[in-house]
Amino acid sequence: MRKCAIFDLDGTLTRSEEGIWNCVRYAAEKLGFPEPDADTLRKFIGPPLTYSFREYMGMDAAMAEKATETYRERYNVVGLFENRVFPGVRRLMRTLRQEGWYIGIATGKPQRTSERVVAHFGLDKFVEKICGPDGDHRPDKIDLIKNALPEGWDAENDDIWMIGDRKFDVEGAIGAGVKSIGVGYGYGSEEELRTAGCTQYCETVADVIDFLCPGAKAPEGAFLSIEGLDGSGKGTQIRLLTDVIDRFGFELVQSREPGGCPISEKLRDIILDKNNAEMDDVTEAILYAASRAQHVREVIRPAIAAGKVMLCDRFVDSSVAYQGGGRQLGVQKVLDINAPAVDGTMPMATIYLDVDHVTSMKRRAAATELDRLELAGDSFHARTEAGYRELIRRDPERFIVVDATRTPEEIGKEVAEKVIARLMEAE
Ligand code: TYD
Numbered sequence: 001m002r003k004c005a006i007f008d009l010d011g012t013l014t015r016s017e018e019g020i021w022n023c024v025r026y027a028a029e030k031l032g033f034p035e036p037d038a039d040t041l042r043k044f045i046g047p048p049l050t051y052s053f054r055e056y057m058g059m060d061a062a063m064a065e066k067a068t069e070t071y072r073e074r075y076n077v078v079g080l081f082e083n084r085v086f087p088g089v090r091r092l093m094r095t096l097r098q099e100g101w102y103i104g105i106a107t108g109k110p111q112r113t114s115e116r117v118v119a120h121f122g123l124d125k126f127v128e129k130i131c132g133p134d135g136d137h138r139p140d141k142i143d144l145i146k147n148a149l150p151e152g153w154d155a156e157n158d159d160i161w162m163i164g165d166r167k168f169d170v171e172g173a174i175g176a177g178v179k180s181i182g183v184g185y186g187y188g189s190e191e192e193l194r195t196a197g198c199t200q201y202c203e204t205v206a207d208v209i210d211f212l213c214p215g216a217k218a219p220e221g222a223f224l225s226i227e228g229l230d231g232s233g234k235g236t237q238i239r240l241l242t243d244v245i246d247r248f249g250f251e252l253v254q255s256r257e258p259g260g261c262p263i264s265e266k267l268r269d270i271i272l273d274k275n276n277a278e279m280d281d282v283t284e285a286i287l288y289a290a291s292r293a294q295h296v297r298e299v300i301r302p303a304i305a306a307g308k309v310m311l312c313d314r315f316v317d318s319s320v321a322y323q324g325g326g327r328q329l330g331v332q333k334v335l336d337i338n339a340p341a342v343d344g345t346m347p348m349a350t351i352y353l354d355v356d357h358v359t360s361m362k363r364r365a366a367a368t369e370l371d372r373l374e375l376a377g378d379s380f381h382a383r384t385e386a387g388y389r390e391l392i393r394r395d396p397e398r399f400i401v402v403d404a405t406r407t408p409e410e411i412g413k414e415v416a417e418k419v420i421a422r423l424m425e426a427e
Contacts, residue, residue: 145162
């Protein structure tokens with residue numbers, strides 16, 4: 001039996017309130033209206049804009065038209081991208097494609113805007129057809145669903161599902177004669193969807209995957225690491241990057257080394273303890289590798305196998321740079337020590353926040369108390385930096401090197417663009 005999934009866009013694949021609200025605020029400010037509160041803003045999701053400006057902000061008809069125009073001015077440029085793909089939606093799409101499903105979209109959002117949003121998030125490669133209102137042609141949901149179906153398919157002979165978060169989606173499916181899934185993570189409630197008569201109710205994206213593709217193997221996830229000298233601004237960049245990864249609908253698992261799971265965190269405490277001043281360099285390198293071995297098996301591999309994006313704050317490159325370079329054990333020796341720990345599990349991309357060792361130490365000294373490694377002196381950090389440079393020279397494809405002496409926003413923008421491009425390439 002041929003299988004087909006038609007999705008609603010807003011509230012099912014993406015959530016667009018951030019852009020909607022920013023544009024309502026923008027219109028209000030430009031036209032001299034007081035800033036609408038959260039309650040008022042929430043009411044704007046769903047109904048036509050001119051209606052909302054009249055009903056909820058007390059504008060007359062002419063002013064509401066003007067507000068809608070002002071809203072669109074911002075929406076068409078930035079607002080439509082102030083949007084988030086629900087976490088897991090990419091895994092859902094990939095799993096459906098892997099299992100041979102046809103994917104379409106039937107949405108009340110204008111055709112052109114929908115195409116731009118879907119392409120912006122790189123979901124277009126999964127979707128065969130997008131159907132939305134086009135100019136003055138405003139078909140109802142039933143027709144939108146029918147139009148999104150592949151040519152020649154019908155509910156009698158094919159397995160066809162409409163997936164949406166509001167009763168309009170369920171009613172549309174019934175009108176078009178296809179089955180429906182009501183999803184509980186969007187803007188509608190379980191009661192609304194069940195009352196409308198959905199064939200199946202799913203609380204989460206993962207439930208949709210399990211229902212449509214029971215027992216399907218998750219498509220492979222991705223492994224990213226982020227590296228840099230102490231004081232390179234890793235913490236800030238991780239915060240910015242996790243938000244972007246989430247916004248694109250990847251399911252993120254975040255971790256750090258040394259540490260990342262209970263056994264590895266215990267090893268971390270031993271390694272970084274300032275009282276362990278007599279720790280031999282080889283002992284230190286082996287402890288890092290031991291901590292990594294557990295982390296790889298307990299956290300990293302399961303995350304990748306489950307289709308997640310694993311983002312690790314430091315990985316084996318840190319050992320090569322710090323123990324191999326900084327402590328002068330040598331690159332090859334540290335790679336040998338780590339070989340059984342890593343056992344072939346390497347990041348598909350590694351972000352290197354590039355600041356030289358002098359700048360990094362100046363930043364760090366100003367920030368917090370220095371730990372045992374950082375107390376090892378300037379030449380240690382110079383050698384660590386040289387260790388990183390050697391790694392980048394050896395593996396230029398894997399490293400994303402970014403100039404980390406700029407503002408956090410500038411760095412974040414470059415990191416986000418490059419990382420998202422790599423993640424999409426790997427899908
Ligand atoms: P941490 O407090 O996590 O520092 P940061 O925020 O800079 O990552 O401490 C980690 C320290 O451990 C850091 O100085 C780098 C060092 N390190 C190694 O020397 N070898 C390794 O393999 C790893 C993972 C970290």
